[in-house]
Amino acid sequence: MADQHAQKIDRRRFVGNGVRLAGAVGLGGAAGLLAAQRGGPERDVWQIDPDVCIACTNCETHCVLDESAVKAVQCFLMCGYCDVCTGYFPTADFELNTAAENHLCPTGALKRRFIEARAGVRYFEYTIEESECIGCGKCVKGCALMNGSLYLQVRHDRCVNCNECAIAVACPSQAFRRVPASEPNLLKKTARDLMAKRAQDA
Amino acid sequence: MIRLLRVLTPWIILLILASAANAQNLIPLPEFTDHEIRETENPSARAAWREHLDLAALAVGLVLASYFALVKRSRRGLYLLAIASLIWLGFWRQGCVCPIGSIQNVVLALADPEYALPIGVVVLFALPLVFALFVGRTFCAGVCPLGALQELVAVRPIQVPVWLDQTLGLLAYVYLGAAVLFAAMGTAADPIFVICRYDPFVGFFRFGGSANMLLVGGCFLVVGLFVGRPYCRYLCPYGVLLGLLSKLSKWHVRIPPQECVQCRLCEDACPYGAIREPTVNQTAEERVRGRRRLARLIVLLPVLVGVGAWLGHGTGASLSRLDPVVRLADRILLEETGRAEGTSDASDAFRNTGRPIEELYREAFDKTRRFGVAGAWLGAWVGLVIGGKLIYLSVRRRREDYQPDRSNCVACGRCFWYCPNEQARLGLIKGLTPADTAP
Numbered sequence: 001m002a003d004q005h006a007q008k009i010d011r012r013r014f015v016g017n018g019v020r021l022a023g024a025v026g027l028g029g030a031a032g033l034l035a036a037q038r039g040g041p042e043r044d045v046w047q048i049d050p051d052v053c054i055a056c057t058n059c060e061t062h063c064v065l066d067e068s069a070v071k072a073v074q075c076f077l078m079c080g081y082c083d084v085c086t087g088y089f090p091t092a093d094f095e096l097n098t099a100a101e102n103h104l105c106p107t108g109a110l111k112r113r114f115i116e117a118r119a120g121v122r123y124f125e126y127t128i129e130e131s132e133c134i135g136c137g138k139c140v141k142g143c144a145l146m147n148g149s150l151y152l153q154v155r156h157d158r159c160v161n162c163n164e165c166a167i168a169v170a171c172p173s174q175a176f177r178r179v180p181a182s183e184p185n186l187l188k189k190t191a192r193d194l195m196a197k198r199a200q201d202a
Numbered sequence: 203m204i205r206l207l208r209v210l211t212p213w214i215i216l217l218i219l220a221s222a223a224n225a226q227n228l229i230p231l232p233e234f235t236d237h238e239i240r241e242t243e244n245p246s247a248r249a250a251w252r253e254h255l256d257l258a259a260l261a262v263g264l265v266l267a268s269y270f271a272l273v274k275r276s277r278r279g280l281y282l283l284a285i286a287s288l289i290w291l292g293f294w295r296q297g298c299v300c301p302i303g304s305i306q307n308v309v310l311a312l313a314d315p316e317y318a319l320p321i322g323v324v325v326l327f328a329l330p331l332v333f334a335l336f337v338g339r340t341f342c343a344g345v346c347p348l349g350a351l352q353e354l355v356a357v358r359p360i361q362v363p364v365w366l367d368q369t370l371g372l373l374a375y376v377y378l379g380a381a382v383l384f385a386a387m388g389t390a391a392d393p394i395f396v397i398c399r400y401d402p403f404v405g406f407f408r409f410g411g412s413a414n415m416l417l418v419g420g421c422f423l424v425v426g427l428f429v430g431r432p433y434c435r436y437l438c439p440y441g442v443l444l445g446l447l448s449k450l451s452k453w454h455v456r457i458p459p460q461e462c463v464q465c466r467l468c469e470d471a472c473p474y475g476a477i478r479e480p481t482v483n484q485t486a487e488e489r490v491r492g493r494r495r496l497a498r499l500i501v502l503l504p505v506l507v508g509v510g511a512w513l514g515h516g517t518g519a520s521l522s523r524l525d526p527v528v529r530l531a532d533r534i535l536l537e538e539t540g541r542a543e544g545t546s547d548a549s550d551a552f553r554n555t556g557r558p559i560e561e562l563y564r565e566a567f568d569k570t571r572r573f574g575v576a577g578a579w580l581g582a583w584v585g586l587v588i589g590g591k592l593i594y595l596s597v598r599r600r601r602e603d604y605q606p607d608r609s610n611c612v613a614c615g616r617c618f619w620y621c622p623n624e625q626a627r628l629g630l631i632k633g634l635t636p637a638d639t640a641p
Contacts (some may be wrong), residue, residue, distance in 0.1 A: 019450050023335050031328040044390075045247065054554065056547045064296070064408050076240045080229030106241055115237050123232050143395045147228045156247035160296060163303045164395035173551030177391040180318075185244045190228070196273075 015133050044178040046165045048189045052150035052175035055137030055144065059152055062170040063135070069159035070135035070167065072128050075191045077198070078149035081115060081123040081146030087150050088112055090128060100173050104142050109133040110150075130155070148188065191194070254405070255324050256291075256299040260329060260345065263287055267344035268337045270615070271455050274513060275624065277615035283344035284353050292347035297407040301326050301341070302348070302440040306385035306395045317390035330440075334447040337615030338454040341444060342434060342612035348403050352431040353614060355423050358471030359430040367475045368591065370436040371610075375587040378439035383576045384524060387569075394524055402433060430473030445609035455606055455613045458623040462603035469604065471620040475609035480601050496596045503589035507582045514581015525573070533624030534559060 048059075048070065059070035083096065088110055094102040098112055109132035115123045128139075128150075135152060143150035168176035179186065187195070231239065263283065270279035304327040311319035330341035342349045362370075381397045388394035398404075402419040405411025411419075425432050434441050448454070457468050457477070468477060474563055486490070522528040533549050536542035538559070545553075552562065606617070618624050625631045 007572040015388070016450060016452070019451055020335050023447060023450060024332055027328050027331055027335070031324045043250075043322075044318055052551070052555070054547060054551045055552075058547075064251070064404070064411065066410055073242055073244075075242050077231065078228060081232050082229060116234060118232070118235075125237075127240075130245075153244075155245055157245035160298055162298055162398065163300070163307065164393060168392075169399060172546065172548035173554075174392065175551075178393075181247060184247055 026072045026110050038141060043181040045156060045161055045181050045184050046154050046159060046168060046176055047179045047184060047186050048152050048154055049063070049186055050153070053140070053152055054174050054175070055135050055139075055140040055152060056172055057138070058170045058172070059167050060136040061136050061166040064162060064166050065158065065160065067158075068135035068167075069154055070138055071133045071151050071155050071158075072135065072137065073153045074126060074128055075149045075151065075187065076125075077194045078147050078188070078191050079126065080147050080149070081122060081125060082146065083122045085112070085124065085126055086145040087139040089142075091142070091145070102144045104138050105130045105135055106136060106138065110139050126150075144157075148190070151188060153185060217381070227613065253320075256295060257322055257325050257329075259290060259298070260301075260326065263345040264333045264341060265365070265445065266330060268333060268341040271340050271343055271613040272337055272453055274427070275459065275618050275627075277618055280344045280613070280615045281353075284350035287345050288347050288350040288354070290347075291345070292351065292407045297347055297401065297404040298397075299326065300401075301330050301346075302438060303395065303398050303401070305439060305443070306393070306397055309382050309385040310388060310390065310393055313386040314388075314390050317393075331443060331447055334444045335450060336452045337446045337613075338451040338608060339441070339612050342441065343614050346434075347407070348401075348438070349431065349434050349612065351403055351406070352426045352433060356430040356473050357428045358428055360428050360430055361470065361473075362475055364475065367435070368595065372587055372591060373436050374438055374442050376584055377437050378442045379580050379583040379587075381439050383521070383580050387525065387573065387576055392526060396438060396524070406573035433476060433613065435610070437521045448611070449608045451608060453607055455611060457604055457606060457617045458621045459627045461621060463623060464603065465622060466604070467622065468617045468620040471617040472606075473616065474610060474612060474614070476607045476612070477617065478601055478605050478607050480603060481598065484598070490598065492598060496593065497590065499592045499596055503586070503593065506585035506589040508585070508587025510583070510588075511578045512581065513628050515574050515578040517581070518577035519570060520578050521580075522570045522573035525569055525577075527562070528566045528569050528573075533560060555611055566607075 060068050063069055082155075089096070089102055090103060090104050100108065103110070109129045111127045111129055113125045113127070115125050117123070137152050140148075140150045140152055165176055204248040256574075263286075267280060267281055270276045270283060291297065296430060304323050307317075307319055307323045308327050311316050328363050330345070333340060345348070381395075384396045400418075402415065402422045405415040406423075422433050464480065466479075469479065471477065523532075530548050530552055533542065533546055534552060537549055622631065
């Protein structure tokens, strides 16, 4: 009887060990296979496709960070350096100066700097002060009326790269997608074309 | 002058707009005399070493937790470790180095070859499981920040009736099934990760979040004051995997250090209902009845699976509502047929792309059909889980001692203190050695 009991325990232990070994090997193997199959640690990160983005202001409010990881970005190549900038000024009731009431940007993060005047036309450079930008995209929407040189981008020094981006879930135009971490920023097609042309000319 | 400008501005803008739209041309870049056109600056990403550091922390945490639970038998050590991991993985890393969520990444990698699964995530997913195979759920005891948070708030735990505990425990299996389903239905560019979306505690880790998230998290914490670890026991999908593997664990937390004296002092020690009492001998009649019931349940299993699949198939339409394409197509359909007023941001954005609506409908229809199939699988899974649970509960196992239930025990170490043998081991009962209490 005692013998039988000991045998039974042994059998159970044997089965347990076998399953455990198989499980460990299986898990390890599956992990290794997955890792090998994917060809190295190419991470991907969240980014906004500026050609799809409609600047709906969800980026400002849906990011899990208190201050959104999305910021407005200026593509200087596409900018017209306009005096009457629709990204800087509202489309009605404004004066052409930098007084606070004339800003479209709620935080005054879009800076306007005089460059030069030629043939009576004044040119200004517009830059984003990222520490002040909240990613609401108001300037982006305004700029879209003209050249559309301002666009929204996920800033990777701030983005915590959530598994499921809260803004991507809320994004109405599905402009959020995963891009390779080696090429973490996206440009508008127009900007890409301009750059290609510039490189060709040079 | 200014007034004139005000009146004229909209017109000027319209004019420019029209010309720009017409020629598909931009307002040209001015030729400056002495101004260099600036390059757009992009800040560099965070360094990758942080990820390695997190994985190293995970490994160290697992080793420490296993040491505290199995070797040192130190509740205090586990408690401090839980606080440390709550600070590191919870508040500092904001709950986003998370093996629970990694299930979805692994599933997505299997479902969509486009998706590049980082090795770090593979390690994150597999390491606690491998540990569970050998030492049980020590990950839950001291490493998981969600577990740690609930461990800290479980101050007045009550015993949940066994039938309720077992029934609610099934929810975790359902949640796991749903998470796998949605992860498999998503794509690399557009993942659907419900575990992350409905994580109840991540809002606390980040000191902010949507009202719903904080409300649900708050409810879990309030309930957690009285019902130990409600999320871990009744929802956590990773806990299901850990529990299954923990059943096979080579070593596991023991309540008494050596032998059980059957003093029953530990009986109510476990706030998680994971202590199983010794079995009493059955009469022959009971044994026959038990065997008959088991046979009936085994016959019932395929029926449950079939019914589940049939019911699940019907839920496909509601499941597909989580898919952005299906939601968009629904909205467009409502607008096109005049059943919804105005347009939404999403439908505006879609119309801007100029994609034909029929194509969207076709894609959405296809997706809904796939969700129907997926729903049937989910239903079958739920049927299998219910049937499997019934069978599991009907199989008798002999226990001579008070033992932790290997799949439910999270190795928190609360029961150690209740054991007089442990007190003797620690020298807290004077003049008593473990040998004295041997039965």
